[in-house]
Amino acid sequence: MRNITPTAVTLSDISAGYGQREVLSGISARVPLGQVSVVVGANGAGKSSLLNVVAGVLRPTKGTVTTTGSCRPAYVVQRSHVSDALPVTVRSVVAMGRWAHRGPWRRLRGHDWDVVDNCMERLGIGALARRQLGALSGGQRQRVLVAQGLAQEADVLMLDEPAAGMDLDARARIDDALTVAARGGVTVLRVTHDLEVARKADHCLLLRAGRLIGQGAPGETLTERAVREAWGVPELG
Numbered sequence: 687m688r689n690i691t692p693t694a695v696t697l698s699d700i701s702a703g704y705g706q707r708e709v710l711s712g713i714s715a716r717v718p719l720g721q722v723s724v725v726v727g728a729n730g731a732g733k734s735s736l737l738n739v740v741a742g743v744l745r746p747t748k749g750t751v752t753t754t755g756s757c758r759p760a761y762v763v764q765r766s767h768v769s770d771a772l773p774v775t776v777r778s779v780v781a782m783g784r785w786a787h788r789g790p791w792r793r794l795r796g797h798d799w800d801v802v803d804n805c806m807e808r809l810g811i812g813a814l815a816r817r818q819l820g821a822l823s824g825g826q827r828q829r830v831l832v833a834q835g836l837a838q839e840a841d842v843l844m845l846d847e848p849a850a851g852m853d854l855d856a857r858a859r860i861d862d863a864l865t866v867a868a869r870g871g872v873t874v875l876r877v878t879h880d881l882e883v884a885r886k887a888d889h890c891l892l893l894r895a896g897r898l899i900g901q902g903a904p905g906e907t908l909t910e911r912a913v914r915e916a917w918g919v920p921e922l923g
């Protein structure tokens with residue numbers, strides 16, 4: 687008998703879009719508790735939109751999102767959504783992640799700073815602690831945002847292409863940090879168009895043109911045929 691992990695988030699027959707344009711249609715899927723799940727597919731397939739529906743940022747026109755048990759969310763945006771001019775240090779940005787526990791502008795306690803420093807170490811940005819966010823490279827900045835997400839110690843951590851444009855070392859750091867978080871009980875849901883990342887996840891949701899064409903363990907879901915279909919590549923011969 688297969689061992690089915692409990693579900694953290696259930697999507698039932700979700701449709702969503704922008705204005706009159708529907709970009710997600712009839713999506714029913716589950717996000718398993720305490721695992722790393724990926725939303726994978728080609729450009730424009732609707733990955734970010736689906737993440738936004740789960741995060742409650744984009745309201746579905748049809749269907750429901752239900753969560754099980756404790757479900758405090760954290761959402762890590764893409765670095766391009768953060769202003770270069772923000773006059774704050776790296777450590778302060780990561781510390782903002784603790785507002786989820788202490789409330790905004792409240793004095794952080796010793797434990798909060800331990801979490802902040804630990805999250806920076808996990809992402810390999812400890813040495814950047816006193817630098818201004820705006821003075822960092824794109825890849826460094828993205829790691830700061832992931833550290834901020836981890837510092838929230840959320841139940842469900844959602845990330846939109848957290849490793850986009852990064853070098854191998856930074857990507858490995860992010861992968862490891864997310865895996866460790868999941869092993870600690872956090873439900874991780876990340877968007878990626880990188881098949882290598884998707885194959886290493888515990889669970890994947892494969893999208894094509896706004897529809898779910900597969901879900902489950904990557905080994906079973908990301909077959910050559912399914913990948914060809916998702917990327918619109920015709921079969922040879």
Ligand SMILES: Nc1ncnc2c1ncn2[C@@H]1O[C@H](COP(=O)(O)OP(=O)(O)OP(=O)(O)O)[C@@H](O)[C@H]1O
Nearest residue numbers: 704709727728729730731732733734735736877879
């Ligand atoms: N704010 C918006 N307003 C209007 N249309 C949008 C908006 N955001 C996304 N779309 C459209 O919705 C569709 C799905 O976009 P989405 O960003 O969800 O896809 P994606 O799979 O994450 O793409 P990518 O890999 O290129 O980031 C696209 O056709 C896109 O043009």
